[in-house]
Amino acid sequence: VRKVVAVGVGLTDFGRLEDDDLIDILSSASLKAIDDACIDPKMIDAVYVANMGAGILNHRTAIASALVDNIGLLPAAADTVENGPASGASAVKNGVLAVASGYYNCVLVVGGEKMRNVTGWRATDFVATLTHPYAEYVYGVTLPGMAGMFARLYMKKYGYTEKDLARVAIKNHNNGIKNPYAHVQMQITMEGIIDSPDSVVNNGPVATPLRLYDCCPVTDGAAAVILCSEELAKKLGKPMVVVAGFGQATDTHTLAERDDPTDLKAVRMACQQAYDMAGITAKDVDVAELHDAFTILEIAEAEASGLFEPGEYKKALKNGEVEITGSLPVNPSGGLKACGHPVGGTGVRQAVEIIKQLRGEAGAHQVKEPKIGLTVNFGGFGNNVVALVMRRES
Amino acid sequence: VRKVVAVGVGLTDFGRLEDDDLIDILSSASLKAIDDACIDPKMIDAVYVANMGAGILNHRTAIASALVDNIGLLPAAADTVENGPASGASAVKNGVLAVASGYYNCVLVVGGEKMRNVTGWRATDFVATLTHPYAEYVYGVTLPGMAGMFARLYMKKYGYTEKDLARVAIKNHNNGIKNPYAHVQMQITMEGIIDSPDSVVNNGPVATPLRLYDCCPVTDGAAAVILCSEELAKKLGKPMVVVAGFGQATDTHTLAERDDPTDLKAVRMACQQAYDMAGITAKDVDVAELHDAFTILEIAEAEASGLFEPGEYKKALKNGEVEITGSLPVNPSGGLKACGHPVGGTGVRQAVEIIKQLRGEAGAHQVKEPKIGLTVNFGGFGNNVVALVMRRES
Numbered sequence: 110v111r112k113v114v115a116v117g118v119g120l121t122d123f124g125r126l127e128d129d130d131l132i133d134i135l136s137s138a139s140l141k142a143i144d145d146a147c148i149d150p151k152m153i154d155a156v157y158v159a160n161m162g163a164g165i166l167n168h169r170t171a172i173a174s175a176l177v178d179n180i181g182l183l184p185a186a187a188d189t190v191e192n193g194p195a196s197g198a199s200a201v202k203n204g205v206l207a208v209a210s211g212y213y214n215c216v217l218v219v220g221g222e223k224m225r226n227v228t229g230w231r232a233t234d235f236v237a238t239l240t241h242p243y244a245e246y247v248y249g250v251t252l253p254g255m256a257g258m259f260a261r262l263y264m265k266k267y268g269y270t271e272k273d274l275a276r277v278a279i280k281n282h283n284n285g286i287k288n289p290y291a292h293v294q295m296q297i298t299m300e301g302i303i304d305s306p307d308s309v310v311n312n313g314p315v316a317t318p319l320r321l322y323d324c325c326p327v328t329d330g331a332a333a334v335i336l337c338s339e340e341l342a343k344k345l346g347k348p349m350v351v352v353a354g355f356g357q358a359t360d361t362h363t364l365a366e367r368d369d370p371t372d373l374k375a376v377r378m379a380c381q382q383a384y385d386m387a388g389i390t391a392k393d394v395d396v397a398e399l400h401d402a403f404t405i406l407e408i409a410e411a412e413a414s415g416l417f418e419p420g421e422y423k424k425a426l427k428n429g430e431v432e433i434t435g436s437l438p439v440n441p442s443g444g445l446k447a448c449g450h451p452v453g454g455t456g457v458r459q460a461v462e463i464i465k466q467l468r469g470e471a472g473a474h475q476v477k478e479p480k481i482g483l484t485v486n487f488g489g490f491g492n493n494v495v496a497l498v499m500r501r502e503s
Numbered sequence: 504v505r506k507v508v509a510v511g512v513g514l515t516d517f518g519r520l521e522d523d524d525l526i527d528i529l530s531s532a533s534l535k536a537i538d539d540a541c542i543d544p545k546m547i548d549a550v551y552v553a554n555m556g557a558g559i560l561n562h563r564t565a566i567a568s569a570l571v572d573n574i575g576l577l578p579a580a581a582d583t584v585e586n587g588p589a590s591g592a593s594a595v596k597n598g599v600l601a602v603a604s605g606y607y608n609c610v611l612v613v614g615g616e617k618m619r620n621v622t623g624w625r626a627t628d629f630v631a632t633l634t635h636p637y638a639e640y641v642y643g644v645t646l647p648g649m650a651g652m653f654a655r656l657y658m659k660k661y662g663y664t665e666k667d668l669a670r671v672a673i674k675n676h677n678n679g680i681k682n683p684y685a686h687v688q689m690q691i692t693m694e695g696i697i698d699s700p701d702s703v704v705n706n707g708p709v710a711t712p713l714r715l716y717d718c719c720p721v722t723d724g725a726a727a728v729i730l731c732s733e734e735l736a737k738k739l740g741k742p743m744v745v746v747a748g749f750g751q752a753t754d755t756h757t758l759a760e761r762d763d764p765t766d767l768k769a770v771r772m773a774c775q776q777a778y779d780m781a782g783i784t785a786k787d788v789d790v791a792e793l794h795d796a797f798t799i800l801e802i803a804e805a806e807a808s809g810l811f812e813p814g815e816y817k818k819a820l821k822n823g824e825v826e827i828t829g830s831l832p833v834n835p836s837g838g839l840k841a842c843g844h845p846v847g848g849t850g851v852r853q854a855v856e857i858i859k860q861l862r863g864e865a866g867a868h869q870v871k872e873p874k875i876g877l878t879v880n881f882g883g884f885g886n887n888v889v890a891l892v893m894r895r896e897s
Contacts (some may be wrong), residue, residue: 110604169632184754
């Protein structure tokens, strides 16, 4: 099969982007990626847009068509890919397939969400549209609620405490301060998290045991990647960051139907597929971006992906191993925790972070000379997970 | 590149499917296609769902994840592809890329829409979400309105009359009577169309010059196709219907920005790409499914695709050439006109029709021994068009 190389990356700021609409932010990230790849936009023959909420949040459809016209890419092929909060990595995967097939040479993948224009409960309700309509949604299930229940089970099974959860948040907010694109640029402390009064405003429970700082913010933002054939990449002379492996696995739609709800089977399977395709094992990963929509998920994914043995991540959080300066940095970007989670954009943002890390272009949050990076993009409540392995080859 | 074969097809009834939700109808079409392909469902390693309106119409997202669980395809990869009314063919195209890439062997593509649960103007408003939000939508533009303006220009330029439009509707409704899956199973006459009182209920103008019977109905329905590698197809022993070519082209988002609004440039380009890939010319096409969401579009697409010279389709409508019994049957299924237009499903339904025709399994609307078939799936108002060429090889 044909090798696929990531030759350009682009990000908007993540945060409240009040002056821009969805097409504006997708355009901005795309143009930055085109610029970074040093390609003539006319070379792009297909575009994949990752987005989950244009219909519900923005009352729009067919945004891929709007995008290609807006940034002068006509007559390139253009489609939107949706896979809930894993839309971003799904779009990257489909971009990889497009180039690997031999039919397309140069593909733009851009993911983003404009979700701060809805207020109050409506962002949470929007995300809950991915749950089962009769078995979950009608009973008022939300993603934070699911994550809270999951956290209780996982903490009990593997001996995690609220302080362990807080360590994820502290680490990722520390990393986010070093990432100018992150939404929340603020240091938080164990005292601030654990000892604060018991209200949401003061970081009390959102869904026990998860507090405000265990949950990612609602964020506007977009991220873009240019993928191309090895032949074209060599001509461009960009660092050779190859998409060496991908994996995607689905699990039961409802959390309640799983034999063991603490077993993130789709994470396990997607990562294993990606490792196998890349010809590596989890031990070969130098840096990882995990989908910490809730702090408990960074812990559970770090273990389900095989990066750490079950129950062992708490040690890594304490001993500094997963810090930017550690031996296996996790979420050096600040993760969803600090960057925020524009749902359709997150998987592409994770890929952008890993590509920058492998190029040595991550700036203040650069980790030490990584060769292989992993992203885990978590759709549904783990019912559709996409993993990507990227490798620096020259 | 790797050859991709269509080995299974499935359709739900098209119409008012009141007892079923979106996942039910997607499941039903999928299971029929799996059954038709005579494969073990466990052989399916990736699923593409084509859908445009789950968010707006059904307040749901991540439907691909729901589908794979519902029909026992876990842990297959699953994504939704959206490209407005051309979502169906876009999903087929991405299924082809997935198999052609060598990473997947057997892919289910299923498209559908559940859109009769919204009432009155809301279905028309939903479709209008594909228009430009500031240049079109805010001014109350609708797809019928655009088609009406387009029809006036096209009729004037090429000398078409309301009777020519009516001939498209009469032909397609005649064909639809022969297709048990079609939504509207009713013969209509020139007198009934042209001489009826001037109101929508009595087939008066929807958007002058287009009357009720110039417009496709609002329809629930789903269609599915199984695509696989040549190697697997040979083992299955199914007729070898190959996706020999595809094309996709985008044009200006707004109709008003085109140099010549009567020139369906994206149709021209998508078809030419598909012909080139298949190594054929328009003259080699034996049967075509065109996107007659409005009667004028069958005419304009028949000419933009190169099947007929500009202005010449009126003759073909009169002399029987494009009837099921003619030399180049167009929309033997009844088209969108009679089948209806569950927007995300239409492109897959068109593919299903061509596959059945090439297999000789179209029943009462079978055309005579076609070898090569074309589908044109028209997204936006011609701003994102996908064409597929399929060939019977043995």
